[in-house]
Amino acid sequence: MKISTGVEWMVHACITLACAPPGTPVRAGRLADFHGLPKAYLTKQLQALVRFGILHSVPGVHGGFSLARPSSEITLMDIVAAVEGRADMFQCTQIRKGGVGATFGTTGTNVPCTVQNEMAKAELAWRKALASRTLAAILDEIAKDAPTVLPVTRKWLENA
Amino acid sequence: MKISTGVEWMVHACITLACAPPGTPVRAGRLADFHGLPKAYLTKQLQALVRFGILHSVPGVHGGFSLARPSSEITLMDIVAAVEGRADMFQCTQIRKGGVGATFGTTGTNVPCTVQNEMAKAELAWRKALASRTLAAILDEIAKDAPTVLPVTRKWLENA
DNA sequence: GTGCGAATACTCGGATACCGCGTGTCCGAGTAAGTGAGG
């Protein structure tokens, strides 16, 4: 049930990338330095976001990563889905179809598992909450709570 | 992010236990047979629920497990918490406190992490959804969707 | 016949191995910039 650390990394990375001037990619090594993370593994996660269409990567000497679309069109759900995958966290293994319970009273086997349904409802609430928070909204929040953070980040990115 | 299989097992186990006549514990081996699960591991999970106060265990020859309180007072949240633990699934490792970003612009370090906040909100939505579904409600749902299942289960439990 | 006590068989409970997935790392493919020579 634990969310992998990659999600946290990627959210913060997206926040940082949102501070970069448009059209200027930031290379992975620089992002790693900024957050004090292992560059190689961070790159792996960034690639997942590229595959998902959230980030845009440009190869070559002055290459790097940049947001593939405006921060107002990137949600937390997108990032979580890219890193963790789209699979439901509660996967019904259909245990009611095995054991004595099944051979004894197989009647209900055709209807979808009620437990599965209830868990899915709860999970949907979570996903909707994540989908309702855009990266832009988070940036606003940060600008309100800690006004100096974003400008400082922007400045540091410019001093390539 | 995947929820352990133990959760599914325990929800189904609780459903089965709710069918048992009050005051008559069901032993782990019988539950395992009913669902076709390994008895030893199932027992381990059941113990977790006992420790959490959801189930009541009685030792001895005619011992076993039974619900510790009415099914209307047991929620999916209780079961998930007992098996998976109460820890948040998104744990902020405070990466913004390490790396260049911290030494360069430590300003925001005192305010709680915005990312953490947003993820916590989404998680709360999930937890509330789980907490709003009681075991009794699920039993009702099953009785509606597959009316024969619960009586058949009840009957099987009586044929000790 | 009845009460008591020890043996017993069955249960839960925690300590102990196994394994898959997330975590972390490495080296190769690809690209754009830089550089030098030639026209």
Place this chain on the structure above:
DNA sequence: CCTCACTTACTCGGACACGCGGTATCCGAGTATTCGCAC
């Protein structure tokens, strides 16, 4: 002086080890039953 092609250095990208937490299992502690015996 301009153009072009080669070299080069730097980037991303996927393939390769490691460690931890969930999965699965076993044997020991505890209790109600039950059988035998003494009264």
